Amino acid sequence: MRVLGIDPGLRNMGWGVIAVDGPRLRHVANGVIRTSGSSDSGDLAARLLVLFQGLSAVISEYGPDVAAVEQTFVNKDAVGTLKLGQARGIALLAPAAAGITVGEYAPNAVKKTVVGVGHAAKEQVQHMVRVQLPGVQFDGPDSADALAIAICHAHHLQGRALRVATMRQGVA
Template identity: 40%
Template sequence: MTTLGIDAGIANTGYGIVTEEGATKILRDCGVIRTGSDIPIHLRLKKIYDALVEIIHEYQPEVVVLKELSTSRNVANVLTVGQARGAAMLAAANANLDIRSYTLNQVKQSIVGSGNASGHQVQQMVKVLLGLKEIPKPDQAEALALAICHLHTYKTQNLYQRIHR
């Protein structure tokens, strides 16, 4: 199964494509879609959307995984992240892909074993789980962690369903 994790943000949208073959998770690609603050918001969203459409076309993931929006005191930030998340969801929906989302705590629990893990701990575990030589950058690591979280969760859910049939 190939999964595309997306850490949506208006300035930086991280993405990571992970394929699972048996028990092995393979990094196919990761990166960051950057948009400049000097560009109008609608063009920034279009840039995110267009880039994700290309990534989806190239890697043909079965599932797109996003982080659930969290509450914040900075309402403006939540709104712009929500808009970037919407652009990502539209790119996935237009490709008829399954869209899943997880809370940050669920991702940390799945990757590190603790919902209270630090961002650096998540980065380190992503490096270990994918057998990388270097620790991925924060936006990339979070996107990869989302993809890995879904692969863990999907496998567990399938096992549970087979046992309880």
């Protein structure tokens, strides 16, 4: 199974694809979809289009089976939060348009799954991603975060599959 992790951002949208084979995880690819320009309303639509087309191309090239997106946190800048929410909408839309189910995780849940601590620093997250995906080279911090989101989703899917198997055995 291939898992696509997406770290939403209006300027830089990180993405990472991993392969899951039982308990083993393997890095497939990672990158960052970059937009440029100001965030005025006319330019915003063009930037969102770049994100959608870029993410759609990633999905087409790597054929993920499932996807996961980091949930947006609210900060002091309401306008910035709203624009990030629009980029996050693209991160949800592109996989859904391709018929891919999408999981969503809070930043602290991703950190807790990958590092073991919900308030881990970026450096700790990157270190643990390197431990779990030996030899990985990040295209940037946003792609490292996206790989962490993919790892988190893979672990949650494995846990869910184990619970289902255990329940079936209990019924039999």
